[in-house]
Amino acid sequence: MSFHQDFFTLNNGNKIPAVAVVGTGTRWYKQKETPENVNSELVSQIEKALTLPGIVHIDAAEVYRTYPEVGKALSQSKKPRDEIFITDKYSTQLKVTENPIVGLDTSLERLNIDYVDLYLLHSPFVSIEKNGFTLEDAWRQMEKLYKDGKTKNIGVSNFSVEDLEKILTICEIKPQINQIEFNAFLQNQTPGIVKFCQSHDIVLEAYSPLSPLQKRPENSENDQFYKFVESLTIKYSKTEAQILLRWVTRRGVVAVTTSSKFSRVQDAQNLFTFDLTDEEVEEITKLGLKHKAQRLYWNEEYDKYNVQSQN
Numbered sequence: 001m002s003f004h005q006d007f008f009t010l011n012n013g014n015k016i017p018a019v020a021v022v023g024t025g026t027r028w029y030k031q032k033e034t035p036e037n038v039n040s041e042l043v044s045q046i047e048k049a050l051t052l053p054g055i056v057h058i059d060a061a062e063v064y065r066t067y068p069e070v071g072k073a074l075s076q077s078k079k080p081r082d083e084i085f086i087t088d089k090y091s092t093q094l095k096v097t098e099n100p101i102v103g104l105d106t107s108l109e110r111l112n113i114d115y116v117d118l119y120l121l122h123s124p125f126v127s128i129e130k131n132g133f134t135l136e137d138a139w140r141q142m143e144k145l146y147k148d149g150k151t152k153n154i155g156v157s158n159f160s161v162e163d164l165e166k167i168l169t170i171c172e173i174k175p176q177i178n179q180i181e182f183n184a185f186l187q188n189q190t191p192g193i194v195k196f197c198q199s200h201d202i203v204l205e206a207y208s209p210l211s212p213l214q215k216r217p218e219n220s221e222n223d224q225f226y227k228f229v230e231s232l233t234i235k236y237s238k239t240e241a242q243i244l245l246r247w248v249t250r251r252g253v254v255a256v257t258t259s260s261k262f263s264r265v266q267d268a269q270n271l272f273t274f275d276l277t278d279e280e281v282e283e284i285t286k287l288g289l290k291h292k293a294q295r296l297y298w299n300e301e302y303d304k305y306n307v308q309s310q311n
């Protein structure tokens with residue numbers, strides 16, 4: 001079976017792999033980082049992922065406290081740096097480092113690399129009171145990091161239309177990416193965000209693309225959505241996860257996934273040996289929208305949008 005990889009083109013002309021196969025948050029997240037709690041399972045998972053063909057996309061963030069694992073796996077890998085796509089995020093919510101410039105300088109040093117491929121503001125919840133700077137100041141720092149070549153691309157995460165409008169009003173460099181929670185059961189994290197980003201040439205990334213598998217309703221075997229996905233697994237000889245990841249990419253969105261099982265990481269890296277028809281993409285969208293919103297993150301901030309999220 002020949003290997004084929006898909007990419008999206010960003011508004012600065014750079015390319016990003018359509019799937020990030022090793023998210024290092026969620027199931028790998030740590031409250032505290034100590035020399036004793038380096039997770040060897042995660043090191044091994046990243047190491048194995050870095051033996052896969054193509055450009056391997058790793059999603060990191062300072063708040064995950066998994067730099068020791070990512071750094072160790074990178075140092076042991078023989079994959080050339082230009083075949084690894086590394087995303088990192090500045091923590092706006094918890095003050096791990098002083099500001100985005102200090103944040104990225106710190107992670108580059110800790111990961112022992114010269115640049116990341118993508119640096120994101122983890123959330124729009126920035127204020128003088130909490131962070132000591134405004135959202136606009138944070139973005140200007142991101143632009144400096146981009147101009148200094150410390151990151152090839154810059155972007156945001158969990159931003160609503162209003163948050164992006166604030167940045168678009170003042171920016172010299174437009175965000176390339178908005179990473180949001182997106183899957184068949186949550187098709188707009190905040191009102192109108194998918195259409196807005198797609199019409200402003202900001203590529204979306206979907207975290208929790210497998211939310212319908214992570215949390216299944218009771219009697220899912222009788223549910224039309226799951227029955228349809230099941231029929232596609234048979235038609236294409238693919239797993240449910242592969243069908244749902246492929247749907248995300250067919251919606252024009254980068255899928256950010258993770259797994260404790262190497263076979264699932266491998267399946268995600270090897271996603272483009274099949275395709276869904278336009279009708280199948282539309283049917284997953286339609287059946288997904290029949291479900292009430294399933295939001296796993298940022299509930300306090302965004303549960304108020306649950307009805308609009310499934311419109």
Ligand SMILES: NC(=O)C1=CN([C@@H]2O[C@H](COP(=O)(O)OP(=O)(O)OC[C@H]3O[C@@H](n4cnc5c(N)ncnc54)[C@H](OP(=O)(O)O)[C@@H]3O)[C@@H](O)[C@H]2O)C=CC1
Nearest residue numbers: 023024025026059207208209210211213256257258259260
């Ligand atoms: N910017 C942000 O605010 C956020 C970013 N993220 C990023 O996105 C990454 C991925 O997020 P995550 O929500 O974990 O992504 P996914 O929706 O892809 O979920 C991954 C989980 O789904 C499980 N899974 C895979 N296949 C199946 C299956 N067939 N049935 C049941 N469960 C299955 C895996 O379990 P198993 O290990 O058993 O395979 C794994 O734990 C994070 O690690 C992080 O890097 C995540 C949340 C917020």
